[in-house]
Amino acid sequence: MDAPIHGDKELYQLQTQAWQSRLRALEMGTRAGIGHIAHDFSCLDILTVLYFKIMRINPENPSWEERDRFVLSKGHSVGALYVTLAARGFFPLSWLATYQGFNTRLPGHPDRKTVPGIEHNTGALGHGFSVAVGMAAGLYDHNRKNNIVPHVYVLLGDGELQEGSNWEAAMLGAHLQLSNLTAIVDRNGLQQGNFTEETVRLESLRAKWESFGWATLGCNGHDFADLVQAFNESSTSDNQPQVIIAKTIKGCGVGFMENQTSWHHRIPTQEEFSEACKEIKKNLALQKGFING
Numbered sequence: 380m381d382a383p384i385h386g387d388k389e390l391y392q393l394q395t396q397a398w399q400s401r402l403r404a405l406e407m408g409t410r411a412g413i414g415h416i417a418h419d420f421s422c423l424d425i426l427t428v429l430y431f432k433i434m435r436i437n438p439e440n441p442s443w444e445e446r447d448r449f450v451l452s453k454g455h456s457v458g459a460l461y462v463t464l465a466a467r468g469f470f471p472l473s474w475l476a477t478y479q480g481f482n483t484r485l486p487g488h489p490d491r492k493t494v495p496g497i498e499h500n501t502g503a504l505g506h507g508f509s510v511a512v513g514m515a516a517g518l519y520d521h522n523r524k525n526n527i528v529p530h531v532y533v534l535l536g537d538g539e540l541q542e543g544s545n546w547e548a549a550m551l552g553a554h555l556q557l558s559n560l561t562a563i564v565d566r567n568g569l570q571q572g573n574f575t576e577e578t579v580r581l582e583s584l585r586a587k588w589e590s591f592g593w594a595t596l597g598c599n600g601h602d603f604a605d606l607v608q609a610f611n612e613s614s615t616s617d618n619q620p621q622v623i624i625a626k627t628i629k630g631c632g633v634g635f636m637e638n639q640t641s642w643h644h645r646i647p648t649q650e651e652f653s654e655a656c657k658e659i660k661k662n663l664a665l666q667k668g669f670i671n672g
């Protein structure tokens with residue numbers, strides 16, 4: 380197992396990693412001419428904290444039995460997962476150039492058969508969460524005999540929560556007292572073509588999860604200190620599953636993409652690509668300055 384990164388520079392290092400991943404996701408999606416770039420930017424910081432700080436994993440042995448598991452229930456954000464897995468060493472960075480190409484190992488939604496580190500195929504919204512509940516139930520140590528119980532993390536879209544199957548899964552997770560399960564809601568307020576609250580209202584989301592018996596936390600999904608604290612706090616629950624409602628911005632990091640419904644399917648033009656690269660590279664350079672300074 381890789382040692383976690385420690386020390387004062389840790390948050391800067393995580394942030395730098397996330398900017399680097401944004402650049403890769405932008406290049407990958409633009410080259411492929413297909414993908415969900417703005418959605419990737421919404422959850423990239425969450426994935427960076429999970430894979431570089433929180434989860435017990437071993438990229439050299441992706442099927443290590445004691446590993447923590449991650450399920451990307453909002454499977455359309457697979458671009459964010461690919462750049463994170465590659466940066467973490469699950470597969471070579473060179474694979475990213477094949478994203479969504481002919482005979483690629485990196486298709487437009489997660490495929491556990493072709494990509495090391497992917498636990499479950501997703502893409503049809505409203506399914507991944509039920510699978511994660513099943514995984515956590517299977518791994519749960521009912522007799523409290525083992526020191527290490529693998530933890531299951533699952534990332535859900537907020538629009539995805541309009542699928543009823545999620546609430547059946549939430550009920551079961553609480554009933555089984557799955558303290559080894561953490562759901563994260565990518566609460567960007569947008570779904571396909573509109574705002575969630577104008578499509579099917581979700582609020583008060585926190586009260587809903589609480590009433591389903593989940594330990595419920597909120598955080599800023601782009602603030603690394605806040606994210607780390609939320610994950611640490613969530614792990615203290617001993618008889619409840621936990622949910623972190625992470626307030627995010629769809630398109631976060633590229634001004635003209637942020638919070639725009641039009642960026643659900645759009646791919647940048649050459650001009651937009653250059654502008655987006657400039658913005659990301661500026662932030663990347665700033666972060667690197669912090670680390671070196």
Ligand SMILES: Cc1ncc(C[n+]2csc(CCOP(=O)(O)OP(=O)(O)O)c2C)c(N)n1
Binds near residue numbers: 453535
């Ligand atoms: C069952 C199902 N219905 C429709 C879709 C098409 N679809 C892909 S992304 C998306 C919007 C999801 O919104 P949200 O969960 O908020 O994710 P975000 O767009 O914010 O990343 C939809 C409807 C799908 N993948 N699965």
Ligand SMILES: [Mg+2]
Binds near residue numbers: 538565566567569
């Ligand atoms: Mg959303």
